[in-house]
Every structure is written in C-alpha cells, then in structure tokens.
Amino acid sequence: MGVAMPIDIAERYRLIFDELHHTSDFRIKIMQIWGLIYAALATLFVWVHSAAPLFSAWIPALAAFMTILMWIADFRNCMGIRTSMRVGANIETGASVPDGQRFFTSIDRRSISGKILSHFAVITMFSVGMFVSFCWLSWYLFQNEGALPGGSRTKEYKVVKFEVSTDNLEDFLNERIGRGWILKTIFHEPDVKVADLIFEKDK
DSSP states (O other), X not given: OOOOOOOOHHHHHHHHHHHHHHHHHHHHHHHHHHHHHHHHHHHHHHHHHHHOGGGTTHHHXXXXXXXXXXXXXXXXXXXXXXXHHHHHHHHHHHTTOOGGGOSHHHHHHOHHHHXXXXXXXXXXXXXXXXXXXXXXXXXXXXXXXXXXXXXXXXXXXXXXXXXXXXXXXXXXXXXXXXXXXEEEEEEOOTTOSEEEEEEEEEO
C-alpha cells in the first residue's frame, strides 16, 4: 500500500512552472522540425521532378502525411501546456497569492496570450490549408503525369510507317504504339500503299 508523500506548495509551484517551461520549449522544437521537414521535402521535390517527374506526385502526398503527424504532435504537446496552466492557476488561487504576483491566472485572463500558449486556431487553419494544398498538388501531378500547374510540357514525336492496304489501323495502334502517344497527323499520297503516321506525347 502506497504512502502519500506531502509536497510543499512552493515546491509544487516550482515543478509546475518547470513543466510549463519544458512543454513551451518543446513546442518551439516541434515548429522548427516542422519547418525543416517542409524544407527537406521541397528540396527533394525539385530533385525528383527534374529527374523523374512521374514520381514527383509522391512528395506532396508525403508532405500531407507529415503535416498530419506534426499537427498531432503539437496538439498533444498543447494538452500539456493547458494542464500546466490549469494546475498553476489552481495553486495560485489555493495559496491566496496576491493578484499582482500571479503568473498563471494573469495569463489565463488575457485571452490573446492564453491562446498563444495553447493550441490556437491559427496553427490548425495553417495545417488544414497545407494538407488540402498538398493533397490537391499530389492529385494534379498524378493526373498530369508529373506536369506542374501552368507549366509547359515538352513534346516528343515519332513517325511510324503504316501499310494502308494490309494493316488495320485500330489493331496497328493497339499493337505498335505505346501508352500516351496521340495520333496527330496522317500523310498519305494517292496510289501509295504506305502512309506516315505522326504521333505526339508529353515527355
């Protein structure tokens, strides 16, 4: 059976003050890590998009996932901040600390300062905005084979010979032409059995 160990009110006050200091510092580290993750993913995106654009859609998808993880980490840390604030305010109230000497209750009364120390709406709005943006960019890149919005695509062309008299055009296209090629022009002179088919594809 456990034995209760009394803790002096001054010691309790010091401990909760240290806890608030620790959780506040940890929140700054979360913000720093969050920014470093975005910077690293931005660098990775530039490299992947220049080397293999088809795979670049996975980078914003990863950024969206990391946004959720960092928001959860910040939210859990904010729970510790709120708990420290509440306990500290209760200690000051119970110990009858004069109003002019109170720290926790004075911050709690200031709505702006209290929201800054808690998980205020700005970070949540930022997280939602970044998550939606990353999801949309990932979807767009998947749909457009790695082409960025508003970016110009490099075209690739090839000319294929087609036997007009012996080949069926539909079967020819299915068997001989790869995925992504679009038939743009057919050059065929009268009384000539062979036609030139010009195909176009985005690089």
